[in-house]
Structure formats: C-alpha cells, structure tokens
Amino acid sequence: MENNNAPLLEMRNIKKDFFGNQVLTDINLTLQAGEVLGLVGENGAGKSTLMKILFGMDVIRETGGYEGEVLIDGQEVKFSDPFDALAAGIGMVHQEFSLIPGFTAAENILLNREPTKKSIVAEAFGPRLNTLDYKEIQERSAKAIDKMGVKISGDMVISDMPVGHKQFTEIARELSKENLKLLILDEPTAVLTEKEAEALLQSIRNMAAQGISVIFITHRLQEILSVCDKVVIMRDGYVVKDSPAKDLDVPEITRWMVGRNVESAHTTEARELPDARTIMSIRKLWVDMPGEIVRNVDLDIKEGEILGIGGLAGQGKLGIPNGIMGLYEAGGTVEFDGKPIPLNNPRACLSASLAFVSEDRRGVGLLLDESLEWNVAFSAMQIQNKFLRNFGLFKWRDDGAIRAVTNKYIDELKIKCTGSRQKAKELSGGNQQKVCLAKAFALEPRFLFVAEPTRGIDVGAKALVLEALKRFNREFGVTVVVISSELEELRQTCDRIAIVSGGRIAGILPASESSEAFGTLMVSQVI
Structure with missing residues (x-):
C-alpha cells in the first residue's frame, strides 16, 4: 500500500563497488513530487553510477548489484532492468542520443508505443497487420511537446535537426x-x-509545476541555482552536501565539489622550469565549437613542461586544442617553435610535429573497424611516411615494423586485447583510450595535446594512462598539454595548471597550489 506522506523517491545507504573499487559509499537522498534536485560533482564522483542504480541499468546487475534500498512512494523497489523503472514512472534522458535518424520527431517520441488502427486484414490475420494511426501519433506527440513547453516540429526528420532539437x-x-x-x-x-x-530550464520548471520530479545533472552550476529546489553535491563516491539551492552560490558549490580531504590528496611532482623557453605562444584565440566558449585566449607554453588546462564544462578548455588542431573553425595566432601555425589546417599541425588525442575517441580518435596495428600506425604512415619500405618507385607497408610498434605499446600501456590484429571496436573504453595514446606516441611528436585522457575509464587504467604521459614527457622531452575536467588528476600530473573561465585564461598556478585556489579561479569570470 502506498504511504501518502512518503517522499516520491528515497535512496538509503546505497553502496556500489566495481571489481573491488568502491565507487559509492553510503549515499542517502530524498525527492518529493514536483521537486527539482540538482546533482553535481566532478567526473568520476559517482553521479552516473547512482542514476544507473535508480534506472535499473544492466551494468549494475552484471557487476554484482548494489547494497542499500531504493523506495518509490514509500515502497521498496528492485528494478531488474530499465523496463521495470519505466513501468514505475521513471524516465531517463542519457548523454548519448538514442534516436532513429531516418524517423520524424513524432515517430521517435512514440517509438514502440505507436497507436494502431484495426483493419479487416488484421482481424483475420492477427494484430501484427494493424496499421499505424498517424493522426493519433501526431496528436499525442504534439501533446508531449506542449507539456515540455519548447516548440519543435513533430514532422521534422531527426537527421535534419540541430542537436538541441534532438535533445x-x-x-x-x-x-x-x-x-x-x-x-x-x-x-x-x-x-x-x-x-x-x-x-530547457523553463521546460524543467513546467514539468515541476505539473508534479513531475526532476533529477538534473549538469556541470553548469548557474543552471542548477536557477532551476533546482535543492542541490546534492557528490565527491569521490560520497554525498558531501545536501542543501536547499537558495542557501548556496556558485563559489560554494565549486568548493564542495573540488575540496579534498587532505589525506586523500596525492603529492604532486610539479617542477619549476625557470629556464625553459616558450615553445608555443597563443594569442587572441577564438574557436567556434558547439557547447564551448573560446573567446580570447592568450597562453604561453614552456618547452618540456606538462601544462594542465582545467575549468568548468563549457567554459572553453576543450575548444582550445580542437581549434588549434583544426577540427573547428578558429582565429587568432598560434606560434610553435618561433614559426606561425596556420589555423584550420589539421595536416599542417601534424606536419609541424604536433599531435592530439581527442576527447571524442570514437568519433575522431579511432578507426573502429580496423585492427590495433592499423590504428596505431596509420597517422604516422600518412603524415611521416613511417612504417613504409621503398622498392624503387614504389612504397610498401612494412607489416613487421607496424606489428613491432603496436606490440611495444600494447606492453607499455598494458592494453587488454587478444593481440595486435584485434579490431579497435572490440576493446573496452579504457583500452580504446590507450590505443589513441599509442597512436599519438607512434608519431613521436614534439608537442602533444591530450583531452580528457581518463574520461570513462576505471581507476586502475587512469593511473596507468597518466603515468604513461609523464614518462613520455620525461624520457623524450615532449611538451604535453593535458585538458581535463578532473582537477585532482591535473594536480597529480602537471607542472602548471591554467584555468579557463568564460572563454579566457582566468589564471595559471603551479600544480602544487590548493584545490581551493583553483576553484576560486574557475568561478572568477563565469558568466
């Protein structure tokens, strides 16, 4: 029987570990009907894992389930899959879209729940021959669009839509x-x-007014304050703050997100390189990249250092390498080793001995259907004529050399695979990330940008990837720029850290500075 005084949702003493690594510890939260809860924390704080438990995702069950209780309207629930969660009235919109490109918005909205018309044929041969009731599809999808409060066209095909309309x-x-x-x-x-x-924020307010509760996960803290009733802040698998939104401001949320227990902060090996010359000089850089603001970046990078670039999501940190390396339109000037680097020309960057490990490893980083050998060697072969043998006028691939270099990095980076000929798409996310690094290392660049090197990979693999970057920097003198959402990782890996806020560099500090000092820079110019 439902308990009418009970909150809509209660999660009690939730614990979860993945293969012995504790990712959630004793999480408690409650949510009333029509309440908007903002869930914030750095990448890796445990937010997504908590939501996967609530939504009954397969990955939780496949890794040994979880401890603790989930209650809906005062009754404990045990979801064995997302269909159970949907039946209980819980919906989820994931970061990755799951729409069918060739269908219209209306068809996607009612996918697998399409209203049908009975026909004489169906009466005789069974319901599979019912026809779709397109008028009803239009009406019901229009009603859902109205409920949302944002105008989109139900007739538009998904593949023709701007990304916001897909969302x-x-x-x-x-x-x-x-x-x-x-x-x-x-x-x-x-x-x-x-x-x-x-x-979107207005549509969240509309939903709440209709009694629908919302859990809103975002890195944009100003949005949390403008739309949420309460804020739950997670750090390292714990809830560190649960407070009404009206009692918080952006700097305070940032402090709670990045502040660390002193015991857990690792010592950094930050080096001062007072005599190092400037190897890259960036002036007035702007980049036109969706979801990123890069307005006016001035930055000097020293030869042989590991420079971190951090900042809150959307403030411009990812736009900087993507603009310099020619993946998005950019302007301003970039000089490398005293010579200008032409913008909007990826090949010129590679020819100048720059390399880039993109944050989008599936979209930009990997040839998913090809072998690890091909992935590791392809760029070096194309740009530098490496791994090729000359036969008179002809060039052949040197398969032996390609296999040797791939095996070298499989060993060094401990890439879990069946062998150098396995297809990249068959590897886990963490191992795919290591293949992207191997591909960059094989270019033997003088300068390397690495964006979000540890996104979506487990703790053991994170340490290995960061160690490999340090070793690459120390042994070969390669200048490395690491762009990451995780401040602690930057503090452990880098010599200096530049914080980007509002599309500009808010300040640069030695990596040994406190988390709070960096947190203050992050919110110094947030618009």
Whole structure:
C-alpha cells in the first residue's frame, strides 16, 4: 500500500563497488513530487553510477548489484532492468542520443508505443497487420511537446535537426509516457546553445509545476541555482552536501565539489622550469565549437613542461586544442617553435610535429573497424611516411615494423586485447583510450595535446594512462598539454595548471597550489 506522506523517491545507504573499487559509499537522498534536485560533482564522483542504480541499468546487475534500498512512494523497489523503472514512472534522458535518424520527431517520441488502427486484414490475420494511426501519433506527440513547453516540429526528420532539437525530442519522448513521475536528465545542456539551454530550464520548471520530479545533472552550476529546489553535491563516491539551492552560490558549490580531504590528496611532482623557453605562444584565440566558449585566449607554453588546462564544462578548455588542431573553425595566432601555425589546417599541425588525442575517441580518435596495428600506425604512415619500405618507385607497408610498434605499446600501456590484429571496436573504453595514446606516441611528436585522457575509464587504467604521459614527457622531452575536467588528476600530473573561465585564461598556478585556489579561479569570470 502506498504511504501518502512518503517522499516520491528515497535512496538509503546505497553502496556500489566495481571489481573491488568502491565507487559509492553510503549515499542517502530524498525527492518529493514536483521537486527539482540538482546533482553535481566532478567526473568520476559517482553521479552516473547512482542514476544507473535508480534506472535499473544492466551494468549494475552484471557487476554484482548494489547494497542499500531504493523506495518509490514509500515502497521498496528492485528494478531488474530499465523496463521495470519505466513501468514505475521513471524516465531517463542519457548523454548519448538514442534516436532513429531516418524517423520524424513524432515517430521517435512514440517509438514502440505507436497507436494502431484495426483493419479487416488484421482481424483475420492477427494484430501484427494493424496499421499505424498517424493522426493519433501526431496528436499525442504534439501533446508531449506542449507539456515540455519548447516548440519543435513533430514532422521534422531527426537527421535534419540541430542537436538541441534532438535533445528536446528525447525529453518529449519521456513526457509522452502517461505515468511519468520522475525524469532523470544527465548533462542535457552540454550540447545546447545558451538560448536552447534557457528554454530547457523553463521546460524543467513546467514539468515541476505539473508534479513531475526532476533529477538534473549538469556541470553548469548557474543552471542548477536557477532551476533546482535543492542541490546534492557528490565527491569521490560520497554525498558531501545536501542543501536547499537558495542557501548556496556558485563559489560554494565549486568548493564542495573540488575540496579534498587532505589525506586523500596525492603529492604532486610539479617542477619549476625557470629556464625553459616558450615553445608555443597563443594569442587572441577564438574557436567556434558547439557547447564551448573560446573567446580570447592568450597562453604561453614552456618547452618540456606538462601544462594542465582545467575549468568548468563549457567554459572553453576543450575548444582550445580542437581549434588549434583544426577540427573547428578558429582565429587568432598560434606560434610553435618561433614559426606561425596556420589555423584550420589539421595536416599542417601534424606536419609541424604536433599531435592530439581527442576527447571524442570514437568519433575522431579511432578507426573502429580496423585492427590495433592499423590504428596505431596509420597517422604516422600518412603524415611521416613511417612504417613504409621503398622498392624503387614504389612504397610498401612494412607489416613487421607496424606489428613491432603496436606490440611495444600494447606492453607499455598494458592494453587488454587478444593481440595486435584485434579490431579497435572490440576493446573496452579504457583500452580504446590507450590505443589513441599509442597512436599519438607512434608519431613521436614534439608537442602533444591530450583531452580528457581518463574520461570513462576505471581507476586502475587512469593511473596507468597518466603515468604513461609523464614518462613520455620525461624520457623524450615532449611538451604535453593535458585538458581535463578532473582537477585532482591535473594536480597529480602537471607542472602548471591554467584555468579557463568564460572563454579566457582566468589564471595559471603551479600544480602544487590548493584545490581551493583553483576553484576560486574557475568561478572568477563565469558568466
């Protein structure tokens, strides 16, 4: 029987470990009907794992389940898969879209729940021959779009839509489910323009007014304060703060997010390189990259250092390497080793001995259907004519050399694979990330950008990847720039850290400075 005074959702003493690594410890939270809860924390704090438990995701069950209780309306629930969660009135919009590109918005909104018309043929041969009721599809999808409060066209095909409209289609799909009580939004504004993000926040307010509860996960802290009733801050698998939103401000949330127990902070090996010359000089850099603001970046990078670039999501840190390396349109000037680097020309960067490990390893970093050998050697072969043998006028691939270099990095980076000929797509995310590093190392560059090197990989692999970057820097004198959302990692790996805020460099400090000092820079110019 439902307990009417009970909160809509209660999570009690939730614990979760993955293969002996504790990722959630004693998590408690409650959520009332029509309440908007902001869930914040750095990458790796445990937010997504907690939501996977709530949504009954397979990965939780496959890794030994969880400890603790989840209650809906005062009754304990044990979801064995997301369908159970959906039946209980919980919807979730993930970071990755799950829309069918060739279908319209309306068709996607009611996918697998399409209203059908009975026909004489179906009466005779069974319901599989019912036809779709397109008028009803239009009406029901329009109702869901109205409920959301953001105008999108139900007739538009997904592949023709701007990315923001795809995000709204996902949300409308959840709102079209009659029994929806709670909607989980995981980083919904990461791909939106400022105007679209404001529309989304308004639609969250609409949902709450209709009694739907929302759990809103975002790195954009100003959005949390403008739309949430309360804020739960996670750090290292614990809830460190649970407070009404009206009692918090951005600097305080940042401090709670990045502040560390002194015991857990690792010692950094930050070096001062007073005599190092400037190897790269960036002036007035702007970059046109969705979801990132890069307006006016001035930065000097010293030869042989490991420089970290940190900052809150969307403030510009990822835009800097993507702009310099020619993946998005950029302007301003970049000089490397005293010579200008032409912008908007990826090949010129590679020819000048720069390399880039992208944050988008599946989209930019890897040839997923090819072998590890091909992935590791391809760029070096294309750009530098490496791993080729000359036969008169002809060049052949030197398969022996390719296999040798791939095996070298499989050993060094401890890439878990069946062998150098395995396809890249068959590897786990952490091992794919290591293949991206091996590909960059094989270029033997003088300068290396690495964006989000540890995103989505487990703790053991993180340490290995960061160690490999340090070793590459120390042994070969390669200048390395690491761009990461995880401040602690930058503090453990880098010599200096530049913080980006509002599309500019807010300040540069030695990596040995306190987390609080960096946290203050992060919010110094946030717009």
